[in-house]
Amino acid sequence: MNEVLQEKKIIDVEQIRSQFPILNRKVNGQPLVYLDNAATTQKPQAVLDAIQKYYSEINANIHRGVHTLSQEATDAYEYSRKTIADFINAKSSEIIFTRGTTESINLVASCFGKKFVNAGDEILVTEMEHHSNIVPWQLMCEERKAVLKVIPVTDSGELMLDELTKLLSSKTKLLALTHVSNTLGTVNDVKEIISLAHKNGTAILIDGAQAIAHTQVDVQELDCDFYCFSGHKMYGPTGIGILFGKEKFLNEFPPYQGGGGMIKEVSFAKTTYADSPMKFEAGTPNIEGGIVLGEAVKWMKNVGVKNIAEHEHELLHYAIAQLKTIDGVRIIGEAKNHASAVSFLVGTNHPYDTGVILDKLGIAVRTGHHCNQPLMKRFNIPGTVRASFAVYNANEEVDKLIEGVKRAKKMLS
Numbered sequence: 001m002n003e004v005l006q007e008k009k010i011i012d013v014e015q016i017r018s019q020f021p022i023l024n025r026k027v028n029g030q031p032l033v034y035l036d037n038a039a040t041t042q043k044p045q046a047v048l049d050a051i052q053k054y055y056s057e058i059n060a061n062i063h064r065g066v067h068t069l070s071q072e073a074t075d076a077y078e079y080s081r082k083t084i085a086d087f088i089n090a091k092s093s094e095i096i097f098t099r100g101t102t103e104s105i106n107l108v109a110s111c112f113g114k115k116f117v118n119a120g121d122e123i124l125v126t127e128m129e130h131h132s133n134i135v136p137w138q139l140m141c142e143e144r145k146a147v148l149k150v151i152p153v154t155d156s157g158e159l160m161l162d163e164l165t166k167l168l169s170s171k172t173k174l175l176a177l178t179h180v181s182n183t184l185g186t187v188n189d190v191k192e193i194i195s196l197a198h199k200n201g202t203a204i205l206i207d208g209a210q211a212i213a214h215t216q217v218d219v220q221e222l223d224c225d226f227y228c229f230s231g232h233k234m235y236g237p238t239g240i241g242i243l244f245g246k247e248k249f250l251n252e253f254p255p256y257q258g259g260g261g262m263i264k265e266v267s268f269a270k271t272t273y274a275d276s277p278m279k280f281e282a283g284t285p286n287i288e289g290g291i292v293l294g295e296a297v298k299w300m301k302n303v304g305v306k307n308i309a310e311h312e313h314e315l316l317h318y319a320i321a322q323l324k325t326i327d328g329v330r331i332i333g334e335a336k337n338h339a340s341a342v343s344f345l346v347g348t349n350h351p352y353d354t355g356v357i358l359d360k361l362g363i364a365v366r367t368g369h370h371c372n373q374p375l376m377k378r379f380n381i382p383g384t385v386r387a388s389f390a391v392y393n394a395n396e397e398v399d400k401l402i403e404g405v406k407r408a409k410k411m412l413s
């Protein structure tokens, strides 16, 4: 490859790492190797500075104040909404600040259910969904007397698309599926699935919690009806997330919660509601989180989402290849299109035991069911060890993981 091109695409890991103060710390006397990025990512200095700046310079409540601080805070909050809208190619009015992916999905389940779901209707999810994209639908189905149906997963961790086609019927009101599986790392062909759903007259929600930090998302190109993600998984703060919804749905939806900020006029006889997004943001929101999430998005754009994806892809495939050299390692999920996370088991060792030994070596991985209990049942396993990558991870960290897994295997045998 042309050297200039190669130089352009490769992330300068040392330079990136220097922006993350936490990566300097030691755990159990060892340099931290943080490979639990699917659970939450670490925060760059730009994000930490933005938190400090918000509270030390502009902290005030938003939207109703005439004083300078309130106006500055409102401007920063709305500017951030615009930054996030641009990032996924949406309009500001289609971007609702929530507490995270979980709340975004609950909002849609609640409002969509009340407006569009009747007894006997069906909601489709997949066998690889996070509990956050199962339980809200179960609750709604129970309330509306609707039926939850499930698209199964193959042995390699891919969706059975022929089953999806069979399951779609005139009763299917909504299909909710993950863009990238948090356990298997499978990247679903959401564009194709969205088109299939729409041809059937079915609305579609994409859980983007594991995709947003690893791939460029364009909601117009995808043509999804809803797209959800969490700030803390994309270098931003916890307690803030996004729901993108198409205007045609948001305009029809009833409010999610009642309170200040979501009304046009209140009287005891009748209350009228604000337009989206305010209709869905009752009460004082997470102002700091909203503003700082915009900074995290700017930081990602500066690094380049394509560069991030490319770097992580290299790490992931290096890790998979190395893991496969260890006798007895079984990779769970080998989809053709795979991103950001690898799950595995080491012989008959319990994932927890491997995780504890890795922690003693300073290596942070996640062990357990990863909020995917039905998926664990599908594979007939108690859980997995999951290593998940971010832009600041280095090949040497993969080497340490591999050494650690070998050591754990020896200790546990």
Ligand SMILES: Cc1ncc(COP(=O)(O)O)c(C=O)c1O
Pocket (backbone or CB within 6 Å): 038, 039, 099, 100, 101, 102, 103, 130, 132, 133, 178, 180, 181, 182, 207, 209, 210, 230
């Ligand atoms: C695929 C997926 N969906 C939803 C969630 C829930 O995200 P949050 O806890 O930030 O609401 C997660 C979190 O791990 C996830 O991985």
